[in-house]
Amino acid sequence: MRLGLKGLFNQRNQGNGFVEEIDKQTLPKHIAIITDGNGRWAKKRGLPRTAGHAAGMRRVRETIRAANDLGIEVLTFYSFSTENWKRPKEEVDYLMKLPVEFLKTDLQELVDRNVKVQMLGEKRQTPNFTQEALTEFEDKTKHNTGMILNFAINYGSRDEILSMIQKIIDDVELGNISKSDISEQIVSERLLTKGLPDPDLVIRSSGEIRISNFLLWQIAYSEFWFTEALWPDFSKEMFFQAIKEYQRRSRRYGSL
Numbered sequence: 001m002r003l004g005l006k007g008l009f010n011q012r013n014q015g016n017g018f019v020e021e022i023d024k025q026t027l028p029k030h031i032a033i034i035t036d037g038n039g040r041w042a043k044k045r046g047l048p049r050t051a052g053h054a055a056g057m058r059r060v061r062e063t064i065r066a067a068n069d070l071g072i073e074v075l076t077f078y079s080f081s082t083e084n085w086k087r088p089k090e091e092v093d094y095l096m097k098l099p100v101e102f103l104k105t106d107l108q109e110l111v112d113r114n115v116k117v118q119m120l121g122e123k124r125q126t127p128n129f130t131q132e133a134l135t136e137f138e139d140k141t142k143h144n145t146g147m148i149l150n151f152a153i154n155y156g157s158r159d160e161i162l163s164m165i166q167k168i169i170d171d172v173e174l175g176n177i178s179k180s181d182i183s184e185q186i187v188s189e190r191l192l193t194k195g196l197p198d199p200d201l202v203i204r205s206s207g208e209i210r211i212s213n214f215l216l217w218q219i220a221y222s223e224f225w226f227t228e229a230l231w232p233d234f235s236k237e238m239f240f241q242a243i244k245e246y247q248r249r250s251r252r253y254g255s256l
């Protein structure tokens, strides 16, 4: 084998992320990012975990700018999973306030950039102030025609799949479709990502090589890029490096 486990990571070539080397003709349409490692970043510095989340938000902002400048069509962040409710209340409360902060600091720039903000996940289970901020993001950017920016908040892929099954059963029972009509398209149209292309590239920071209940159906043929960098250390250069690596890969979809 050419690469050991370490070869899965691209840490060593980090300095290599020159944006000029990216081929604009073969950009991934949809990049999805699991922004992991905020807590460990803070712990290493003797800071509370919430400080890691604040630093992580700054990296989210930089990554949005980099993706938008490059011409990426869809950018998705996994910001809060259905499992993250199990964390201490103080941390959950802090995370739920971040969209409110982000609205104050970033809404205008996103509007100016013609970015359309959308959510994946059930907003109604979040506190009112979170829902209001998320709704305002969606409302104020809904006519924008540029990059689609998805935040997966209170998102879990298994939950999404369960709702899809329920929707299909409803449609069969109502006679809208028959059992033999059920196709990949029928499934995709009943997922939260309806209308979006599947992710071409999935990035995860913090050295964890797992999916953690993210877009299970949609990533069937995604390319993966992992880095040991903790999310608050994730740089624009790493982002460009992931895209360059993606462009070197040969996607065969089972064919030759």
Ligand code: IPE
Residues within 6 Å of the ligand: 035, 036, 037, 038, 039, 040, 041, 079, 080, 081, 084, 095, 206
């Ligand atoms: C990712 O960082 C952000 C969220 C899951 C909300 P973590 O908070 O998971 O950080 P680690 O993985 O504990 O370092």
Ligand code: IPE
Residues within 6 Å of the ligand: 034, 035, 036, 037, 078, 079, 080, 081, 083, 084, 208, 210, 212
């Ligand atoms: C994945 O990170 C979810 C988010 C980044 C929001 P977690 O830190 O929650 O995942 P695990 O616990 O390492 O699988």
Ligand code: MG
Residues within 6 Å of the ligand: 036, 037, 038
């Ligand atoms: Mg984590």
